[in-house]
Amino acid sequence: MRLANASLHAYRLPYDRPVRWSDIVEEAAPLVLLRLQSDSGAVGVAEITVKPTWCGVTARSLIASIEEVFLPRIKMLDLDDPEEVRSALDGIPENQAAKTLVDNACWDLHANAVGKALWREWGGRRKVELSWAVTRQAPAAMADEAARMVDRYGFGTLKIKGGQGVEVDIAGMREIRAAVGDAVRLYVDANGAYRFDQARDYVRAMADAGAAMVEDPCALVPDEAFRKLQQDSPVPLLVDFGCATRRDAALFLERQARALSLKPGRFGLSDVRAMQRIVAPAGCAMVAGLMGESALGTLAALQFASTLPASGLPAELTWYLAMTEQIVTGMPDIIGGAIELPEAASLASLVDWGALQRLAS
Numbered sequence: 001m002r003l004a005n006a007s008l009h010a011y012r013l014p015y016d017r018p019v020r021w022s023d024i025v026e027e028a029a030p031l032v033l034l035r036l037q038s039d040s041g042a043v044g045v046a047e048i049t050v051k052p053t054w055c056g057v058t059a060r061s062l063i064a065s066i067e068e069v070f071l072p073r074i075k076m077l078d079l080d081d082p083e084e085v086r087s088a089l090d091g092i093p094e095n096q097a098a099k100t101l102v103d104n105a106c107w108d109l110h111a112n113a114v115g116k117a118l119w120r121e122w123g124g125r126r127k128v129e130l131s132w133a134v135t136r137q138a139p140a141a142m143a144d145e146a147a148r149m150v151d152r153y154g155f156g157t158l159k160i161k162g163g164q165g166v167e168v169d170i171a172g173m174r175e176i177r178a179a180v181g182d183a184v185r186l187y188v189d190a191n192g193a194y195r196f197d198q199a200r201d202y203v204r205a206m207a208d209a210g211a212a213m214v215e216d217p218c219a220l221v222p223d224e225a226f227r228k229l230q231q232d233s234p235v236p237l238l239v240d241f242g243c244a245t246r247r248d249a250a251l252f253l254e255r256q257a258r259a260l261s262l263k264p265g266r267f268g269l270s271d272v273r274a275m276q277r278i279v280a281p282a283g284c285a286m287v288a289g290l291m292g293e294s295a296l297g298t299l300a301a302l303q304f305a306s307t308l309p310a311s312g313l314p315a316e317l318t319w320y321l322a323m324t325e326q327i328v329t330g331m332p333d334i335i336g337g338a339i340e341l342p343e344a345a346s347l348a349s350l351v352d353w354g355a356l357q358r359l360a361s
Contacts, residue, residue: 001079001113005037006071010050010059011359013294013323020136022163022191023053029292029323032059033356034066034105035348038079043348044109046300048101048265049292055097055266059361065098074102080113082106086270096244096267103268104300112346117303118269119341124306129314129338131157132321133189133290134176136164143175150180153321154337157185157314159290160211163193166202173209187313189215192241196225200232207234213259213313216240222251230256238313240289249275253282259313260284264301265291272304290316295326299347306341327356 012028019026033047050059057065069092077085086103111118119126132149134142146158160176162169169188176186188211194202199218206214215238220226222242230237236258243249243260244267252260260279262272266289279286288305291297298317305315318334320326328350332339344350 001042001109002039003036003071003075003077003079004039007035008063008066009033009035009356010063010361011327011356012361013325013327013359015322016324019322022136022161022193024051029294030059030361031294031297032062032101033296033327033351034101036079036105036109038109038113040113042109042113042346044105044107044112044346045296045348045351046101046104046108047294047297048097048104049297050097051292054292055100057097062097062101065095066102069095070098070102074106079106079109082110083270086268100266100268103270104264107269107303108300108347112348115345117341117343117345119303119306120343122303122307124303124341125310126306126341127338128302128306128341129156129310130318130334131155131159131314131316131337132318133159133161133316135161139168139172139175142172143179146176147179149321150184153318153334155184155314156337157187159215159316160186160188162188162190162206166194166198166205169202170205170209173206173211177210185212187211187213187215187238189238189240190217192216192219194218196229199229203229203233203235203237211235213238215261216242222248222255222257224255226252226257227255230258236285238285238287246271246274246278249278253279253284257284259287261287261289262304263289263291264304265293265297269300269304276304276307285312287313288315288317290319292319293317294323295320295328295331296347296351299328299331299342299350302339302341325355325359327352327359
């Protein structure tokens with residue numbers, strides 16, 4: 001299977017309110033879609049969030065990289081095996097965002113060619129449990145949002161964005177717990193906001209406030225200091241930003257990591273599946289982490305999330321609910337905090353190309 005045509009599309013999907021991440025405040029999600037068509041007529045698509053502080057690219061720089069560096073390379077490749085394509089692309093240094101977008105599009109192209117959804121091919125579950133991420137706001141506003149999302153969608157787990165100062169984070173946890181009750185599991189993501197020498201006390205404070213896990217309380221690296229911090233922590237540390245490669249995953253496991261965030265929208269489906277093969281035998285927990293995906297990117301990432309143990313943390317792939325526009329023709333409902341994946345072999349069949357054109361940036 002060879003590449004016949006390719007196109008790239010930049011677009012922005014508005015939020016229902018300004019969103020304050022750890023590093024930026026934004027009113028819309030900036031995204032890029034890649035469409036691949038093979039010489040046999042099969043079509044595959046993928047999307048990636050483009051925030052310089054998240055993935056090191058803008059829409060313009062990513063599109064230029066793919067057009068000038070990666071498309072000439074994949075035109076020379078047989079596209080039948082996405083993992084082989086990814087291996088060939090890894091011969092080009094850096095450019096993680098470009099590799100992720102091409103990788104995920106090749107997997108969707110593969111699914112179209114074989115006529116089977118990836119979650120089916122990989123032996124995943126059709127029904128996938130989900131969580132909701134409560135972003136940084138005043139504690140009362142966070143509690144109100146948490147209660148509304150639990151009531152509306154039935155989420156049994158909430159990811160609470162910390163990093164607003166220890167006292168504010170504690171207040172947020174207390175108000176959220178009072179708003180949603182004891183049955184909802186809470187965990188905290190501080191996005192590395194605190195110094196290493198503050199991390200131990202912060203994790204204990206969050207655990208005392210009811211957090212089942214704490215993600216990136218400080219910048220984490222796979223060294224002896226991390227091992228000691230995890231050893232001294234009353235709850236698992238969920239490693240996100242510091243685990244960027246398969247090698248990182250192996251190194252964190254050597255330092256007794258208890259939970260890793262694996263993001264198809266950050267690493268690509270080939271790499272998260274490779275990480276899964278490393279992590280699963282060690283008994284380390286895995287969560288399919290959010291990367292600011294729209295409904296389209298969510299459906300792609302859920303193909304992988306469906307293969308993770310149902311006993312772990314739910315997939316964090318619900319951020320599309322914060323957006324007021326989408327570029328898909330339909331989205332399965334979230335009922336009881338879970339979603340049923342569509343049988344569509346390729347996500348390309350779900351794209352609303354008119355909406356994509358209207359929302360182009």
